[in-house]
Amino acid sequence: MKTLIYASSLECEIAFYRAFDSADLAAMMAVWSEEDDIVCIHPGGPRLAGIEAVRESWRQIFASANGLRVRPGQPLVTSTLQTAIHTLHENLSAPGESRPFVPMIATNVYLRTERGWRLQLHHASPAPDHPPAGEPADAGQPPVLH
Amino acid sequence: MKTLIYASSLECEIAFYRAFDSADLAAMMAVWSEEDDIVCIHPGGPRLAGIEAVRESWRQIFASANGLRVRPGQPLVTSTLQTAIHTLHENLSAPGESRPFVPMIATNVYLRTERGWRLQLHHASPAPDHPPAGEPADAGQPPVLH
Numbered sequence: 001m002k003t004l005i006y007a008s009s010l011e012c013e014i015a016f017y018r019a020f021d022s023a024d025l026a027a028m029m030a031v032w033s034e035e036d037d038i039v040c041i042h043p044g045g046p047r048l049a050g051i052e053a054v055r056e057s058w059r060q061i062f063a064s065a066n067g068l069r070v071r072p073g074q075p076l077v078t079s080t081l082q083t084a085i086h087t088l089h090e091n092l093s094a095p096g097e098s099r100p101f102v103p104m105i106a107t108n109v110y111l112r113t114e115r116g117w118r119l120q121l122h123h124a125s126p127a128p129d130h131p132p133a134g135e136p137a138d139a140g141q142p143p144v145l146h
Numbered sequence: 147m148k149t150l151i152y153a154s155s156l157e158c159e160i161a162f163y164r165a166f167d168s169a170d171l172a173a174m175m176a177v178w179s180e181e182d183d184i185v186c187i188h189p190g191g192p193r194l195a196g197i198e199a200v201r202e203s204w205r206q207i208f209a210s211a212n213g214l215r216v217r218p219g220q221p222l223v224t225s226t227l228q229t230a231i232h233t234l235h236e237n238l239s240a241p242g243e244s245r246p247f248v249p250m251i252a253t254n255v256y257l258r259t260e261r262g263w264r265l266q267l268h269h270a271s272p273a274p275d276h277p278p279a280g281e282p283a284d285a286g287q288p289p290v291l292h
Contacts, residue, residue, distance in 0.1 A: 037224050039233050039253075046274055047233055047251050049222055076195055078183050078257075078266060083229035085255050085267055087185050087193055105193050107185075107253050107269045109231050111224075120224060121231055123253045125271030128192055 004030050005116035009077070009084030012110050012117040017072045023062040029055055033111055033118040041123040043104055067095040072106070084110040084117070090124060103127040150176050151262035155223070155230030158256050158263040163218045169208040175201055179257055179264040187269040189250055213241040218252070230256040230263070236270060249273040 006012035012031050019027035032038050032054065040054040041047050042061070048054050061068070075088040090104040109121040152158035158177050165173035178184050178200065186200040187193050188207070194200050207214070221234040236250040255267040 035224075037222065039222060039224075039231075041233070041251055041253070041271070044272060044274070047222075047235070049233075076183065076185060076193075078181075078185075080226075080228040080257065082226040083231075085185075085229075087187070087195075087267070087269070089193075105187055105269075107187070107255075107267060109253075109255060111226065121233070121253060123233070123251075123269050123271070125187070125269070126190060128190070 006031070006118070007116060009079065009086065009110035009117045012119060013072070013075075013086060013108060016108070016119055016122075017070060020070050023065075023068070025055070025059055025062055028058050028062075031119045033113060033120050034115070035113075035120075038119070039121045039123075041125075043124050043126050065094060069093045071101075082112045086110070089127065103129055152177070152264070153262060155225065155232065155256035155263045158265060159218070159221075159232060159254060162254070162265055162268075163216060166216050169211075169214070171201070171205055171208055174204050174208075177265045179259060179266050180261070181259075181266075184265070185267045185269075187271075189270050189272050211240060215239045217247075228258045232256070235273065249275055 006015060015027065016031045019031060032051070034051070036050045038051060038054055039047060039049050040057060042057060048057050069092070071091040073089050073091070075086055078085045086108040088106055090106050091101040092104060093101045104124045105127040106122065106124040108119060110117045111120045152161060161173065162177045165177060178197070180197070182196045184197060184200055185193060185195050186203060188203060194203050215238070217237040219235050219237070221232055224231045232254040234252055236252050237247040238250060239247045250270045251273040252268065252270040254265060256263045257266045
């Protein structure tokens, strides 16, 4: 898997969510930078730093969350030559959950490395319910605390 | 306030938390990039995009959260020439809260602009309680969901 080259941050992001949605640990780790300063923050979880901690967290998620599905959407992207900052919505769904989906907001930061674009940081956290499709961007709602 | 130049992402981050801690809206907005693609995600809140939405959110926080204090710590930083990716812990405290502080994890992304380093993205979300001081980095705890 390590020979894959992502020509853009968008390609890398598509591969990230495909790996997530299909619970494919090898494909998941192939999208991450191979530097040991990668950071992953799962919703409600601690900050995980380094390849081993990040890999172990996804291994546990894929092992325990049978049938967990993810649908990303509404990306906003800011790029420089070497970095791409993406924010987007994630809809998570899992068998047995009372809600049809759980809305999350994610920040994904990608770096252009010698081996193409790779994921450097993933930070996901619970979001309020999405506005209906076609509504203006989800701005202006007062935050709960800070 | 707009004439301030931050020579590093760390300087900009110090100014961000000083403005936050002192509920100074002008100082807060001076640390942000002046581009309209800035993004701010408060804990549990929606994704806010653009200067007006971000400014209004901080105005509301500063107006309503009287005595809210923030203490940042444990930064991890990855930098390129134009971008700096910071993750850190935030301890929030407010009068009337049952807990002495509420732990958060924040991702702050800074860009080097023509006017020095500026904040491009702030994403904060609830964290589990911190490990005791002196413990190894807070890695390895299983995430709750994803």
